Amino acid sequence: MTHRSAARVASSPVTRAVRAGLGVDTAHRAVMPPIHLSTNFVFDAPGVYAKYDYTRTANPTRDLAAETIAELEGGCGAVITSSGMSAIAVSTRLLSAGDLLLAPRDCYGGSHRLFSAEANRGGYRVEFIDPWESASLELARRLRPRMIWIETPSNPRLRITDIAAWVRVARDIGAICVADNTFLSPVNQRPLEFGADLVVHSTTKFLNGHGDVVGGAVVAADEDLLEEIAWWTNVMGVSGAPFDSYLTLRGMRTLHARSCMHEANALRIVDLLDRSDVVTRVYHPSLPDHPGHDIARRQQTGWGSLVSFELRGGRAAVDAFVDVLEYFALAESLGGVESLVAHPWTMTHASMDEPARRAAGIGEGLLRLSVGIEACEDLEADLKRALSAAERPPARAARVPAAQR
Numbered sequence: 306m307t308h309r310s311a312a313r314v315a316s317s318p319v320t321r322a323v324r325a326g327l328g329v330d331t332a333h334r335a336v337m338p339p340i341h342l343s344t345n346f347v348f349d350a351p352g353v354y355a356k357y358d359y360t361r362t363a364n365p366t367r368d369l370a371a372e373t374i375a376e377l378e379g380g381c382g383a384v385i386t387s388s389g390m391s392a393i394a395v396s397t398r399l400l401s402a403g404d405l406l407l408a409p410r411d412c413y414g415g416s417h418r419l420f421s422a423e424a425n426r427g428g429y430r431v432e433f434i435d436p437w438e439s440a441s442l443e444l445a446r447r448l449r450p451r452m453i454w455i456e457t458p459s460n461p462r463l464r465i466t467d468i469a470a471w472v473r474v475a476r477d478i479g480a481i482c483v484a485d486n487t488f489l490s491p492v493n494q495r496p497l498e499f500g501a502d503l504v505v506h507s508t509t510k511f512l513n514g515h516g517d518v519v520g521g522a523v524v525a526a527d528e529d530l531l532e533e534i535a536w537w538t539n540v541m542g543v544s545g546a547p548f549d550s551y552l553t554l555r556g557m558r559t560l561h562a563r564s565c566m567h568e569a570n571a572l573r574i575v576d577l578l579d580r581s582d583v584v585t586r587v588y589h590p591s592l593p594d595h596p597g598h599d600i601a602r603r604q605q606t607g608w609g610s611l612v613s614f615e616l617r618g619g620r621a622a623v624d625a626f627v628d629v630l631e632y633f634a635l636a637e638s639l640g641g642v643e644s645l646v647a648h649p650w651t652m653t654h655a656s657m658d659e660p661a662r663r664a665a666g667i668g669e670g671l672l673r674l675s676v677g678i679e680a681c682e683d684l685e686a687d688l689k690r691a692l693s694a695a696e697r698p699p700a701r702a703a704r705v706p707a708a709q710r
């Protein structure tokens with residue numbers, strides 16, 4: 306039995322991710338799959354087409370990464386794109402002028418910016434709603450969107466959207482249901498199992514998991530959607546680079562192992578923040594008083610390791626808090642082995658205007674942690690120091706506004 310056939314019969318997604326592509330090398334019998342960086346593949350003759358001809362269109366290394374993501378999400382196939390944003394842009398190519406997109410008010414700031422910009426130039430229409438409110442389901446039936454965008458847990462407030470309830474609405478009105486699963490990864494949530502049509506990823510985050518790739522993926526539930534998404538990816542020229550695909554494939558081999566450590570650390574940190582007087586609110590679906598706790602328990606297989614919280618002292622406390630952190634780097638991304646802290650007001654969501662940020666529940670005192678897999682004692686000590694600093698923040702000097710990202 307070859308490595309490859311062993312991988313194919315493995316029933317656990319953990320085993321399949323670890324062993325993806327092992328033993329495919331027939332030239333040298335390498336255990337790990339080789340990287341195919343070549344731009345071109347030779348034609349046998351004019352008009353004779355093989356599986357591979359030009360890497361923008363198809364590439365063996367990228368295909369292996371795509372197959373692995375599709376297996377993890379339970380889809381019929383996937384495309385790998387150059388970034389999470391290009392995965393989102395490709396997915397919204399399924400909309401025509403006049404079509405309505407329903408999107409969450411507090412989706413990722415870059416998604417919000419893309420949807421708003423496309424709507425402004427007449428690509429499609431967009432309405433931002435509160436999908437975690439059950440009244441929004443009725444509103445959607447009346448508005449009859451062509452596409453329903455789900456991001457759960459949402460960025461950065463970690464609100465939970467009931468995927469199955471929104472899929473029912475989408476089916477009734479003939480809408481395409483897309484779920485951005487970046488925040489949880491297929492280890493913790495598989496939206497296609499609830500009936501979503503497409504799953505979108507910023508593979509930059511948990512799937513690659515090592516903070517050294519910017520990439521994206523779209524996983525499709527059926528062949529027709531996959532074909533359309535693959536066509537647009539090639540036409541727009543946003544397919545992912547083979548080397549990035551290789552790194553992402555390598556990252557996915559440890560996705561399950563990393564996710565266990567991320568979550569164990571996150572739960573301890575939620576507890577630490579929840580007991581602090583300096584913190585007025587902690588947002589994490591594991592907390593029983595989180596409004597989406599029961600839905601999360603139903604549709605998620607893990608709680609995830611993004612944790613958001615509000616500091617009592619607002620912006621001055623935020624500045625004092627991040628200033629003393631040693632392990633949590635002040636940086637945009639999430640889902641890597643390394644712990645990060647983001648200030649959504651000035652960073653991830655700075656491209657939304659102030660009313661849009663306020664409407665999404667993003668204030669100046671809100672911070673978002675991406676809890677990494679370092680020893681938790683070190684992370685806890687770091688946060689305790691920062692909480693002490695935030696207790697009595699020094700008076701704040703006037704600041705130059707952060708550049709719009």
Ligand code: PLP
Pocket residue numbers: 388389390391413415416456460485487488506507508509519520521637638
């Ligand atoms: N979706 C979510 C939920 C995100 O948080 C991000 C980036 O932070 C993106 C999509 C965009 O991904 P990328 O930065 O890889 O383009």
